[in-house]
Amino acid sequence: MSSTLILAGIVLWFALGSLLSWHARKNLGKGMIEYFLADRKVGGFISAMTYSATTYSAFMMVGIVGLTYTSGIGSLGFEMTYLAATVILMVIFAPRYWAAGRIFELVTPSELLSKRYGSPAAGAVSAVLCLVMLVPYASVQLMGTGYLLEVLSGGNLSFTTGMLIAAGVSFAFSWWAGLRSVALTDAFQAVIMLAASLLLLGFIAFALFPDGLLVALSARRDLLEVSWSFPLFLGLTLPWAFFAVTNPQVVQRLYIPSSVRNLRKMILGFSAFGFIYTILCVVFGLAAAAKMPGLEKADNAMAMLLSSVPAPLALVVFLSIMAAAVSTMNSIILTLSSMFGRDVVKAFLPGIPEETELKICRLLIPVITIVCFFFARMQLGLIAVLSAMASGGLLMQLPATVGVFFWKKATAAGAVASMVSGGLVVGYMYVEGMKPLGHWPPLWGILLSGVVFVVVSLVTKPPRDTDHFLSTVEGFVRNRFWS
Amino acid sequence: MTGKEKIWILFSLLYGIANVVVPFTILKDEGTLVGAFLFWNLITAAVLLAGAWVTSGWTGKGSQEREVRR
Numbered sequence: 001m002s003s004t005l006i007l008a009g010i011v012l013w014f015a016l017g018s019l020l021s022w023h024a025r026k027n028l029g030k031g032m033i034e035y036f037l038a039d040r041k042v043g044g045f046i047s048a049m050t051y052s053a054t055t056y057s058a059f060m061m062v063g064i065v066g067l068t069y070t071s072g073i074g075s076l077g078f079e080m081t082y083l084a085a086t087v088i089l090m091v092i093f094a095p096r097y098w099a100a101g102r103i104f105e106l107v108t109p110s111e112l113l114s115k116r117y118g119s120p121a122a123g124a125v126s127a128v129l130c131l132v133m134l135v136p137y138a139s140v141q142l143m144g145t146g147y148l149l150e151v152l153s154g155g156n157l158s159f160t161t162g163m164l165i166a167a168g169v170s171f172a173f174s175w176w177a178g179l180r181s182v183a184l185t186d187a188f189q190a191v192i193m194l195a196a197s198l199l200l201l202g203f204i205a206f207a208l209f210p211d212g213l214l215v216a217l218s219a220r221r222d223l224l225e226v227s228w229s230f231p232l233f234l235g236l237t238l239p240w241a242f243f244a245v246t247n248p249q250v251v252q253r254l255y256i257p258s259s260v261r262n263l264r265k266m267i268l269g270f271s272a273f274g275f276i277y278t279i280l281c282v283v284f285g286l287a288a289a290a291k292m293p294g295l296e297k298a299d300n301a302m303a304m305l306l307s308s309v310p311a312p313l314a315l316v317v318f319l320s321i322m323a324a325a326v327s328t329m330n331s332i333i334l335t336l337s338s339m340f341g342r343d344v345v346k347a348f349l350p351g352i353p354e355e356t357e358l359k360i361c362r363l364l365i366p367v368i369t370i371v372c373f374f375f376a377r378m379q380l381g382l383i384a385v386l387s388a389m390a391s392g393g394l395l396m397q398l399p400a401t402v403g404v405f406f407w408k409k410a411t412a413a414g415a416v417a418s419m420v421s422g423g424l425v426v427g428y429m430y431v432e433g434m435k436p437l438g439h440w441p442p443l444w445g446i447l448l449s450g451v452v453f454v455v456v457s458l459v460t461k462p463p464r465d466t467d468h469f470l471s472t473v474e475g476f477v478r479n480r481f482w483s
Numbered sequence: 484m485t486g487k488e489k490i491w492i493l494f495s496l497l498y499g500i501a502n503v504v505v506p507f508t509i510l511k512d513e514g515t516l517v518g519a520f521l522f523w524n525l526i527t528a529a530v531l532l533a534g535a536w537v538t539s540g541w542t543g544k545g546s547q548e549r550e551v552r553r
Contacts, residue, residue, distance in 0.1 A: 073519055073520050073523070076519075076520060076523050076524075077502075077506055077519065077523050080523045080524070080526075080527040081502055081527075083527055083531075084498065084502070084526070084527045084530040084531070087530060087531055087534040088491070088495045088498070088530065088534070090534075091488075091491055091534055091537060091538060092488060092491065092492070095541075214516065217516060218515060218516060221514030221515070222514065223514075224513075224514045224515055224516060224518055224519070224520055225511065225512055225513065225514040225518070225519075226506050226507060226510065226511045226512075226519050230503075230507055233503070233507070259543050260541050260542065260543025261541065261542060261543050263541065264538045264541040267534065267538060268534075268535055268538075271531040271534060271535070272531075275527065275528065275531060279524065406484070474484075478485060480543055481540075481541050481543075482485040482487055482488070482540065483540075
């Protein structure tokens, strides 16, 4: 594909996104809740689309396609389990996060830990864990864009150019108007992601496989058998199954819908988006395996598939992958900047005015973007380990998060000890490549984290206002959601 | 936790077991589109539809939501 065509497409896409950002900025008010949560007044459709675009990154159209290409439909089980688990968790946790956010005027997910456990340390540890784990994950979004641009342009546009473009757009969309801009541009990107994938499916089904896609797939029995081992399935699925309550960029979105009805629309919209998008990505992987078997590098399957389709369609699909990367990246940047300001800086300087706090948070947006950019240019092996570690490391917040809503005896010391011990063990096992009894680090990490949380909580004293916190949130949830 | 939520959790546990046991045993070597491929699509669709049904009562009471803000 010609570099000019690619650059023209990127400029057009950025211009449309910028128009939305500019529109969002017109409605921007003052304060942390306004900037990071759009004043909790986001409608159902936009909430659903920003949740979807934040969740589904470039990993879907590159990683899942590649994974399906090499190992068949085990990847469908993995992604569908993630989707179903997210909806299951949202039914239980979304009302509680939404209620707690409003009652206690929370901005970040970690702030919930500080409030419930009566300890800024609990929120600060959670925020630092998220910073350590999510910077590599965000960096991979830049790398994915860089590689794809380089391959599609035949090397005329470099890996670094691709990363610079993705980083610049992510920064612009998040800086201009905070979540108002990110939510609107995310919705725009989600529509591009779905529309481009449907167009690609149409081309594959009717042009690439004239005898029928189903006939071609039926001929590849090996891809349709479950070839994954159970430890591999568990190792990949376990951290992702709890993504909805452990990844701050999606948890923060549970604070934003304007009403109970819109919170429900967010869940339903995400369910529909996730179901369709997952099937499409897996079908692309199967189609690539049927059409062009024997690729040396599975992650190139999508790029090779795009080389078989007309240039305008390939461009639209490329932009959709870039949109997926940017919409995940800008959400992570925005969430991390709010967490660093609210949960780390404010923990040390509790008296700072909100205006100053917001300035610090906004200053962190370019800082985190630059850190991600340079991180992406570091040793690739290290990044691969760290990004694989990200979801496993973030899982270590699960016991403390469950304890917030469902265990009276949970304490700040238990929460801190479980996150620190679990995070360190998972990190060590990933770096050393350890898989005791064939099981992946997140399984061992969450077992340790859970035990430490329970034991330390039982030997320490819960905060005095635990009953008040739990009864207030539960009362709200019963009245507004389940009555 | 309400009664409906407890039933939801029970349903989720049953889903979790079936979601792993059926594809990794009965359907493991079924190399057709009506094997694990169809199963994982159907069982996920069932969870999503159940989610829509169980949340159908989430209508909210807008004016009262603001009253509890501090």
